[in-house]
Amino acid sequence: xxxxxxxxxxxxxxxxxxxxxxxxxxxxxxxxxxxxxxxxxxxxxxxxxxxxxxxxxxxxxxxxxxxxxxxxxxxxxxxxxxxxxxxxxxxxxxxxxxxxxxxxxxxxxxxxxxxxxxxxxxxxxxxxxxxxxxxxxxxx
Amino acid sequence: xxxxxxxxxxxxxxxxxxxxxxxxxxxxxxxxxxxxxxxxxxxxxxxxxxxxxxxxxxxxxxxxxxxxxxxxxxxxxxxxxxxxxxxxxxxxxxxxxxxxxxxxxxxxxxxxxxxxxxxxxxxxxxxxxxxxxxxxxxxx
DNA sequence: AATTTTAGTCAGTTTAACTGACCAAAATTA
DNA sequence: TAATTTTGGTCAGTTAAACTGACTAAAATT
Numbered sequence: 001x002x003x004x005x006x007x008x009x010x011x012x013x014x015x016x017x018x019x020x021x022x023x024x025x026x027x028x029x030x031x032x033x034x035x036x037x038x039x040x041x042x043x044x045x046x047x048x049x050x051x052x053x054x055x056x057x058x059x060x061x062x063x064x065x066x067x068x069x070x071x072x073x074x075x076x077x078x079x080x081x082x083x084x085x086x087x088x089x090x091x092x093x094x095x096x097x098x099x100x101x102x103x104x105x106x107x108x109x110x111x112x113x114x115x116x117x118x119x120x121x122x123x124x125x126x127x128x129x130x131x132x133x134x135x136x137x138x139x140x
Numbered sequence: 141x142x143x144x145x146x147x148x149x150x151x152x153x154x155x156x157x158x159x160x161x162x163x164x165x166x167x168x169x170x171x172x173x174x175x176x177x178x179x180x181x182x183x184x185x186x187x188x189x190x191x192x193x194x195x196x197x198x199x200x201x202x203x204x205x206x207x208x209x210x211x212x213x214x215x216x217x218x219x220x221x222x223x224x225x226x227x228x229x230x231x232x233x234x235x236x237x238x239x240x241x242x243x244x245x246x247x248x249x250x251x252x253x254x255x256x257x258x259x260x261x262x263x264x265x266x267x268x269x270x271x272x273x274x275x276x277x278x279x280x
Numbered sequence: 281a282a283t284t285t286t287a288g289t290c291a292g293t294t295t296a297a298c299t300g301a302c303c304a305a306a307a308t309t310a
Numbered sequence: 311t312a313a314t315t316t317t318g319g320t321c322a323g324t325t326a327a328a329c330t331g332a333c334t335a336a337a338a339t340t
Contacts, residue, residue, distance in 0.1 A: 138259030
């Protein structure tokens with residue numbers, strides 16, 4: 001029921017960004033990375049994150065986040081270490097391979113966004129981002 | 141890997157719209173309607189649509205679209221009639237119940253969007269929609 | 281008339297979410 | 311300090327929504 005025009009626009013643009021990213025990643029040998037892994041790269045703290053905190057940031061259950069994290073760990077993008085301050089918890093950080101992937105993904109997205117920026121002009125694009133942010137803030 | 145800032149904005153806004161819509165729909169007795177049904181309401185032609193054409197508009201397989209259409213038919217939102225011009229095909233149109241749902245959904249989304257409009261101002265909101273459209277068009 | 285394409289279904293699979301039940305460590309309370 | 315509750319995480323099973331492959335029958339093409 002995406003019946004709002006603006007909603008359709010938002011979805012269409014977001015889809016094209018994600019599709020582009022994963023097409024490019026696949027070309028560069030990262031076919032194993034799926035859209036749902038993205039949230040982890042987005043929210044992972046430099047100093048290490050717990051599954052629970054990632055789950056809550058990403059708005060999903062800890063079980064689901066646990067599965068995602070496990071996949072990235074097994075693929076060599078994440079490193080798990082026990083939390084020194086809490087015997088129940090584990091901390092995850094990016095491996096060098098993970099850092100590299102993050103950089104590549106950012107590069108791909110930046111160059112994709114550049115097309116958008118060119119389509120509307122630099123000024124307008126920066127304004128657009130401000131407006132989107134205001135809209136997000138209006139709902140909290 | 142939603143590593144573009146703008147991408148994060150787009151997703152966040154779209155998610156909030158969809159979440160709001162289905163929360164409101166559920167309150168009004170339409171809990172059986174899921175986000176994936178939305179594409180059908182969006183693309184369904186006044187004069188009737190075929191599964192194949194809906195599938196291609198929505199960018200999914202005919203098998204998947206067939207399942208969605210079957211659900212809405214069973215729930216009484218869609219009517220299936222044989223295509224008079226093609227013995228293989230069926231045409232789907234909204235039932236009165238389907239029309240009503242569509243109207244309700246539009247209303248819910250319009251009032252949700254109004255908050256966005258208020259957050260940035262009418263002028264800006266209209267500009268924003270223009271910019272988004274230009275960005276979409278830049279990718280085709 | 282024979283062949284190929286198209287509309288749609290059936291059957292089975294995959295992915296990414298979910299819930300519920302559980303364990304062990306930590307924090308809180310009596 | 312002992313007992314209880316909360317918290318971090320896993321295991322097991324389920325669900326939703328997509329997918330592929332194989333198929334039928336009607337239509338279009340050769």
